[in-house]
Amino acid sequence: MLSVDEKIIKKIHSLYDVDKEYWSFSGRSKRTHCHGFIKYPAMMVPEMQGELIDLFLSVREGINSVFDPFVGSGTTMGESIIRGLDFQGVDINPLAILACETKSDSFYLSSLEEKINLLNRRLILDKSEAVEVDFPKIDKWFTPRVKIELSKIRRAITAEPSKWARRFFWVAFSDTVRDSCNSRTSTYKLHIKPPGYLNDTSCCRDLFVRKIESNFNLKKEQRELLKERGLLPRSRITSTVDLQISDIRKKPNKHDYERHDLLITSPPYGDNQTTVPYGQFSYLPLMWIDTKDLRNSVPDNLLLNSSSIDAASLGGSKRGALLNIDRLRGLSKNFSSSMDILLKSNSSGVGRLSSFIRDLDDSLDNILLRMKSGGFLVWTLGNRHISGNKIPLNEILRELLENRRCSFITEIDRTIPFKRMASRNSSSQTMNEEKVLIMTKR
Template structure:
């Protein structure tokens, strides 16, 4: 049996950058902010499963677009995933459950024929401020597609079509593509956009299914929407063989606004085709981000962490930022406390981390995480660092003294054992 240490010795210092790696196949079906690198995740999971042949399941408690769970499933593991974002959940569900390709091909022909018919009666979709975010003709085109998707018999096929519609909704919205936050484009750019909604949707549904696995009603896919701390509390203790995840590096409101990025597509998708979630997550454009770790509406943390490292950091930033940092760190470590509970003794956790800036001072999140997990009894089997050449992050994430602050360009990977 080859150990993780021996495998790592064979890798060059820049191996983990995966500088030439690109999203491909199944991972390109729908775009999402700050996705993981599939090649890296596959390699990391493979290292652990080669050392420990008894690993049967994999948990990602912040699964995002599902890269880690897709790669874990490809290596024969049963996927378990949590995310507070219903859109991320839908994308991951479709990638894992797959489709019946013959049924999709038949449904595609029906949908394309129906969409092009002139005498289809449909209700024009509406939600608060819809005309701010979409041109009138775009609303009509998307509404027609929505109506026809809802006529599809099989739920998993409807879910596939919703995922294919996400990129179309994003492309034809009035929001700028240069940021994950909702900001209106210039009026001239909105007016110049050519309405190719039908053409783009047809292209997506005709190609994306080819990358998906075959659908089976007996396939074991366990995904849930909600605060990962609550979901971990409901998970059986010592039941998980491998945790592999990249948790948020800060509260969503000031790092990556996954919720704002996802809200417009969520307002178009029929809720009955989404995994059950709390309605409050769709109350406004910031609801998901506010309910995420460190957000003003996140569930109360059961961890109240303090250390010299954290105190020294807080002393370096303005007093007005203390509460935001403390709230996030407590929520974040609360999640790790619960991850420790569900992981089996002797099993591995793989965590990809980054250190963000607050007041232009680097929050030592990686070191805080290590300190906390060592106190919980984990051992650090390996520690890697990598440059971030391809991860889709905003180039500038906040402003200090009216100057934009660059986002992080280095990530750290910890391989820990309970």
């Protein structure tokens, strides 16, 4: 008789035997139902997360609750709820939580359709030229004409009485704001377009209306899927979904202790210099959206400027990081050898790596507190480069977890379909390989 761990190893590796690129999901990934709602950086591959969840469900009975401590736009969540599993997601970025809220509710489609018609009417009738928001450097990112157009959309959304519908509209609006701003599309950072390429379109409304229509169709698809599986009685999903805007390094409430059977996540890979600045990507939409409509309140400090979210994220602050190097060396040999290499080249990478690993390490106790013993942990990680040196993040995380009574089960190597990366974000270009680390909490 195989043990549960052996069954997991056998299942994962038997798929490799058939096809070495099996776990790359190249050409087998589509952003269907809720996965197509919003643009968000570094989204995981839904089909892969779904298949991993199925694999765990097939080897162990009693898996009911999934946790993603870096939930992003909710790929793991979308796949969990279509399997009827309870879900908890945490993210420091309010835009990520807004996306997750809309993906897990707003199933009253006939009412939504009526509300969309009314919204379109309000948009056509609005002749006002008033600009609804102001924030530092707004004129850098939006031309006067675009500000007027976006303001009409904002007014039309705020006039909607139901919060759940407003949230649905804000998510579509987020993509409209990104598509009509003057930041380059080739990078997730806020980086102004060259003169001559500035966006002075008056078709923000068309962009928005098309996005609403497309999200409505995706929502229909999601609803059909849930209904077919008996997971949507009276237009509410059977799963309990709990979403929190929070820094995962904070200690959870007692009622969240030992709550989950399965963790599936993809943490940020590093600081915002070397990887994805989720906060900068989200800043302009968050300046236009009425964040009071989020179910959770948004801490003011996160919206102070375009760097606030990234500064509060893992690896966002280097203060005091060097003081932790010796302690972290004691926890991870791979961290220690990477540090030796970086110290020789005397690069700024020393501060960057130590701050990120310190923050990741600071999050682990609080993440594990939420997991049941015997729970599975699935981490998708990229091995990023700092000053030209490849940092074995998978090995470092494995050691940090082994220090906390977690055991290694197996690992998957996969190549990332390249189009997921912003093409000119050169630091991210090195991340075309990912590891999926599978462990268990003893």
